Amino acid sequence: MGNRMGRRNQSHIARLDQTISKLKESYEGTPLIEVGHRLKDFLEETKAAIEAGSAQASQAKKAIDYVDSLIQILPSTFGDRFDLDAFLIQSVAKEWSTGTVRLPNTIIPNYGRQWGHNSVNMPSESLIEANAIDIIVFQGDNNLDDIDLLSYPWLCHELAHALLTRHGKKFGNDFTAELSKEVNRLHLRSLADRGATKDRAKKLVNNILNLWLPDPKEKNWTFELASDLIALWTCGPSFLSAFHDAVNRDGVDPYKISKGHPPYVVRARALVTASREVGWTSEYLQPLEMTMSKWEHLKKSNANELAAYAASDIVRSCLSCSIAACRKLELPLYDSAGIKRTRETLAKGESPKIGTDLLTAAWALFNDQKDQYDTWERRTIQTLINDFKE
Incomplete structure (x- = not known):
């Protein structure tokens, strides 16, 4: 029996060693070297505990599965686009972190078919907020040719998800209180109902709660709509344009209902209403x-x-709770002065600063000088890459 247990432990330890070696190969000498070290330390601590007899061999499989799940969502390739996007993330995050909110440095770009956000906890004794890593998925492959700066205002939408994961408690509580009022009204209306009618009313309430009840860890309409509105607040018309580009395509059903995202028509109406409330005129809303x-x-x-x-x-x-959250968190409200400043920079033939100014510059140049846009975009991207390499 003892020999069998010993062989089993050796097998698990061998798998731990293999995974540790894989981490070294994947992340040593890359921008994620610190992430690799933390995962490696976690596996080595698990290995030491098994060898000392203070942990069961089955812990090895759990630890390896956990690390493998993280590796699946972490970037596996790096290069100029990764560096540029990482720099852009940190620049926008810094712009947002001048008030009461502080976004972390551990926000990592990755690449996929569509924009997205993931938040994962790194291994620690207590999985607290400081150990969370956010991953912003940029649309396209990890190469410079796949950069489309006109779509990059979606970064602000995805960064809003990261913000709400950490600082969205008050927003969630405020909206839940308002949602409860609507749900209570529906309950009151159905008090006299009987049979199938009452069942339908109950199902309606359950579906509304399922779609809207705030939970930053689950995809739902509340945080999706709030992320749109935070992107509008911080990015202005360039996000309106990026949103319009995403929905004004063949095959898009603006009325499609799904668990994770409100229908596009709902999001569009909310954006138009919010735009007027924060001062954007019909000129920017027309498309x-x-x-x-x-x-x-x-x-x-x-x-x-x-x-x-x-x-x-x-x-x-x-919408009201989202705008209140922007004010409470002291997020920078992008306004027409930002557009004017960016257009003046472009008129001088200068490259915009990396951050929100870059997103506005792409939008402004495309609208003002569409025939020059592609050349400008390629030149600007290369200039930015050269700047942060110096």
Whole structure:
């Protein structure tokens, strides 16, 4: 029996050694060297505990599976685009961190089919906030040719998810209180209902809660809509344009209901309303409003569901709580002065600073001098890369 247990331990320890070697090969000499060291230390501590008899051999499999799950969502290739995007993330995060909020340095770019955000906990004795790592997924492959600066305002949307994961408790509580009022009204209306009618009313309430109840760890309509509005607050018309580009495509169903994202029509209406509230005029809203007008002629097979799940009072409450959160967290409100400053920089033939100014510059140049945009984008990207390499 003892020999069998010894062989089993040796097998688990051999697997730990293999994973430790894989970490060294993957991250030594890369921008993620510190992440690699933390994961390696975790596995070595697990190995030492098994060898000392203070942990069961089965802990090895759990530790390896955990580390493998992290490796799956961490970037595996690096290079100029990774460096540029990492620099851009930190520049925007720094702009946002001048008030009460502080975004961490451990926000890492990765690449995929569409923009996204992941938040994972690094191994520690207590998985506290400081040990969380955020990963922003940029659309495309990890090469310079796949950079599309006109889509980069989506970075602000994904960064908003990282912000809400850490600092969204008050926003979540405030909106939950407003959501409860709407749910209570629905309950009161259904008190006299019986049978199938009462069952439908109960199902409606459950579905509304399932879609809207705030939870930063789960995809839901509340944090998705709030992230849109934070991106609008911090990025202005360049986000409106990036959003419009994403929804004004063949095959997009603006009325599609899904668990993770509100229908595009709901998001568009909220953005238009919020834009007017923070001072953006029809000049900036016209493209999105024209597309919304086209949507009105589309067949809506789920009109009743949409009207119930995205009731105007609920959407309005989410919008109000989101704007209040921007003010509470002292996020920088992007305004027309930023656009003017950026256009002056472009008129001088200078490259914009990396950060929100870069996102605005791409949007402004594309709108003002579309025929020169591609050349400008390539030149600007190379200039920025040369600057941070010096």
